[in-house]
Amino acid sequence: MTMKQTTADLLEKVRATSPLVHNITNFVAMNSSANILLAAGASPVMAHSPDEVEEMTGLADALVLNIGTLQKDWIEYMVLAGKAANLKGIPVVLDPVGAGATKFRTDTVKHIMNEVNISVLRGNASEIFSLAWADIRTRGVDASLTVTPDMIHDAKELAVKLRCILAISGPEDIVTDGRQVFRVANGHPLMTKVTGIGCGLSAVTAAFCARADGDLVSATAAALGYYGLCGDLASRISRKPGGFFVAFLDTLYALSSQDIENSLNVHRV
Amino acid sequence: MTMKQTTADLLEKVRATSPLVHNITNFVAMNSSANILLAAGASPVMAHSPDEVEEMTGLADALVLNIGTLQKDWIEYMVLAGKAANLKGIPVVLDPVGAGATKFRTDTVKHIMNEVNISVLRGNASEIFSLAWADIRTRGVDASLTVTPDMIHDAKELAVKLRCILAISGPEDIVTDGRQVFRVANGHPLMTKVTGIGCGLSAVTAAFCARADGDLVSATAAALGYYGLCGDLASRISRKPGGFFVAFLDTLYALSSQDIENSLNVHRV
């Protein structure tokens, strides 16, 4: 099956079956992540209390852990939910917002990854490589290190070391589990001018993985391709961030198989 | 007075006098609830700290309690605000987001209703009937059980038992205090594709009740009719969720008495 077919199939499954995605995410992105999931056809729920977090994960088809606006007590709640997700066997996507920027964020990502089996780690290059190289310093959460072909080697090594899929966002995205590698050339710079777009991608990745039938690497690459393609098409409707985000939600909702056939740009390396 | 007249009158009063609605609500819906209240002509304030919650309720014309993204300490703050609202004699609207999904949510709704006199309980059918029937299991927060005419009997019984008005949202809405019953046939499926639309309705219901002069059942039905009608008209402007929400806010702001006269579909059963 080509990546175009895989992507169209998974999108159709998400829309037809509305996987319930449980999000423990940051205060900035809660509203936009919920709207992005709804537009993509999934069903969002946000819950973080230790009084219900495991029960809620028990109802869900996938879990998203996101460390933006992190506070200490939430780390424990994320671990509780993560362990429940592991027990149930549903995918867990971790978004390491701001890893590398502060010791607290970097240490928290490492702690969560020690306690929970993460399916996909989705962030920008500086966030993700901060887990490998101590000398990276993320500048805020929208910082980016350009993803280059040279990084593919490093990404594969890190994926093996961390035993999870890496989805590294940038002008071009890389997805790898250490063996397979995909490059995703869809996406538009305006996506960095709206807050929570990256967080929303982690949520959509979880929705696609929930319907993946085992091949999470392809599902992750498909999610990134779908998302970037919606950014591409939305940028044709509006070149300014307010109108762009409206058009982006509309495109997530309305993207057709034909659009995917015409313009998806995801390739196995 | 017909429901069209009641609705147009209450909307005009809300716009003319901007009731201050105090919201203790979830992190996902805080921003959208504030924008929805502003668009409807009301004045929102969000505050949850026990250090000020009673004083803030003391300034308000209505109170909204909403248990989405619930955490344990907030329950006490909601009760404090609720008791202050009861003492002052202003309406209290409770939105039982996710009741039935987890024991924590269901128990919290019951606890709040034991401590505070609730004027209106506003949710979808599965959330509200989870308080009556133990075997309902809400699937996430956007779950819905279709509201059928058969439910009217059950709703009336539950309203009497809970001693409050029930506003049950669905493809068709039911409002009842156990004696009077209204059916609201306005509303559009796109309203379920934007997060926080239900929460916003609870807030608008509070604003209408704040200007009701005693007849809270009619005011609640009027609020649901106004809100659903704005959804109907917004869906004619955009059929996709991003554009729909923009159009929805614009319609809340601009809806005319003539629109209500032409298209409000609220009937006493």
Next chain:
Amino acid sequence: MTMKQTTADLLEKVRATSPLVHNITNFVAMNSSANILLAAGASPVMAHSPDEVEEMTGLADALVLNIGTLQKDWIEYMVLAGKAANLKGIPVVLDPVGAGATKFRTDTVKHIMNEVNISVLRGNASEIFSLAWADIRTRGVDASLTVTPDMIHDAKELAVKLRCILAISGPEDIVTDGRQVFRVANGHPLMTKVTGIGCGLSAVTAAFCARADGDLVSATAAALGYYGLCGDLASRISRKPGGFFVAFLDTLYALSSQDIENSLNVHRV
């Protein structure tokens, strides 16, 4: 240099160098403040945990403290960040949301101002004058006392007493450090119909001050002029709050030097 030139220059610098603005702000405005900063060309980061707040401020070019949806533990975090900002010598903007409405808010503003050197205090007249006059009672957070020329005297006195710049928003804005006074006549009433617009202005003020080269009074007046002018121009695109906010973000992003030359209305008194 005229205020038109100053404003155009600062906007260009913000866009060219993307100052990192660290926000400790309320739950309602987190998303909109981030989007407003991005649209203006700055780079936002939100973080409030005592485990990282000083380190994050150490990376930033300016700090925003905003007391909406205040809870007690956050006060300490704001003070920690504020002291770190003072040590580093970066501007600190304080937004006293709801000061005057509850004792908790008013006392918190006073406490923060005792502990932290505030560069700019940005709020509406009732919030700001609540620090001077005990008999002001803010009605919710969107309350306003019309700013009149008569207030200029009081504002100058209060600025001297508080030893900071006051930026008082209203139908016409006043900016003063006690010696210099600016009046800003840009802005549109629709700006009060969208939540978080005021909070976003505090954030943009921080971004402008971060690039001010010492003259923070002019930079503050420039920020208010730029912001109000974007409101003016957005109101020509949409006269309803949903469409207005989309147009406002787009205008923040796209405003040209020519627009500033044609329509900025900021004058030294």
